[in-house]
Amino acid sequence: MELNAEKLQALLGVMVNELGAAQNAALVIVGEELGLYRNMAGRGPISAAQLADATNTGERYIQEWLSAQAASGFVEYDQATGLFELSCEQAAVFAIDDSPVNMVGGFLALEAVYADRAKLTNAFRHGGGVSWRERCNCMFCGTDRFFRPGYKANLVPNWLPSLEGVIEMLERGASVADVGCGFGSSTLLMATAFPNSEFIGIDFHAPSIEHASEHARGLANVQFMTARAQDFVGAGFDLVTIFDALHDMGDPVGAVRHIANAIKPDGILMLVEPMAGDNLEDNLNPVGRVFYAASTNTCVPASLGQEVGAALGAQAGQAKLTKVLNAGGFSKVRKSAQTPFNMVLEARL
Known part of the structure; x- marks a missing residue:
């Protein structure tokens, strides 16, 4: 086998970048836990000593951390002054929790990926899976943190209005089930925006439901239930939502079929799934890679x-998802909205 020097150098360049990204992922989590990004936001140029003093951390560690962040392009460095700064754009990604482009949650979930790697390797070798109940706790926190900014930016102002007649229905008062709700961020956003409607968040992972219930205190129009998507109790729903969860279910057709039986004849299922094309080649891009x-x-x-x-996978695509919805009893399916990270499908019986 003869190596192509040009292709080899290009691949090595990619791998150096990958190693740097993997190493710095842990440092992003450190920066989040110690409040380093938040302390830099809006402060202007700052030295390692000043940041260490503000966060009660060791200056030598902070100097190295800042250097790694600057090499990654995560903070700015001024050679003339030797000072570091978090730009407005960098703050939006790393420091501002309510920012629609905050990406820290994706890094937090990586802790679980590496903590559970041996379980995944075993599943590769011997079959079976690694259920949510077996995952490191940081998987749940990270997943919620990753998706929540996008939900906050899009769910009420963009996604729900893309469904015909839904905003008027919710303003009058409707019955809504949020299936696979996890920590309940999507449920709580809707319940807060539409106080005349009643919301129930459903998830089979009891610790997540406990977390969601804690955050729901003070909201009279929302409750949470520990139950599976394919056999939860309840009927007569005007709207059922599933956010980034259907592809994780073992029996997505069974879940959709149960929802079809639980929804009103003129009800709507809103399915939010990761953005993807229908073919592998459509998804060979940075978002598809993630x-x-x-x-x-x-x-x-x-x-x-x-x-x-069923193992649909996070890049199932609209065509495959439509087949699942059709098999579960929904005859009318259309894409009503999309972002770089999500597609929204509206399904009716």
Whole structure:
């Protein structure tokens, strides 16, 4: 086998970048936990000594951390002054929790990916899956933190209005089930925006439901239930929502079929899934790269750890998702909205 020097150098360049990204992922988590990004936001140029003093941390560690951040392009460095600064754009990504482009949650979930790597390797070798119940706790926190900014930016102002007649229905008062709600961020956003409607968040992971219930205190129009998507109790819903969860389910057709039986004849199922084309070649891009990796590490093992084990994957695409919805009893399906990270499908009986 004869090596192509040009291709080899290009690949080595990619791998150096990958190693740097992997090493710095841990440092992003450190920066989040110690409040380093938040302390830099809006302060202008700052020295390592000043940041260490403000965060009660060791200056030598901070100097090295800042250097790594500057080499990654995560903070700015001024050679003339030797000072570091978090730009407005960098603050939006790392420091501002309510920012629609905050990406810290994706890094937090990586702790679980590496902590559970041996379980994944075992599943590769021997089959089966790695269920949500087996995952490190930081997977749940990280997943919620990753998706929540996008939900906050899009759910009420963009996604719900893309569904015909839904805003008027919610303002009058409707019955809504949020299936696979996790920590309940999507449920709580809707319940806060539409006080005349009643919301129930449903998830089979009891610790997540406990967390969601804690955050729901003070909201009279929302409750949470520990139950599976394919057999939860309840009927007569005007709207059912599933946010980034259907592809993780072992039996997505069974879940959709149960929802079809629980929804009113004129009700709507809103399905939010990771953005993807229908073919592999459509998804060979930076966003697809993130989601294929997350799917391999988390989504496919989660599905294979349940009954049926359909393993749709996080890049299922609209055509495959439509087949699932049709098989579950929804005859009318259309894409109503999309972002770089999500697609929204509206399904009716």
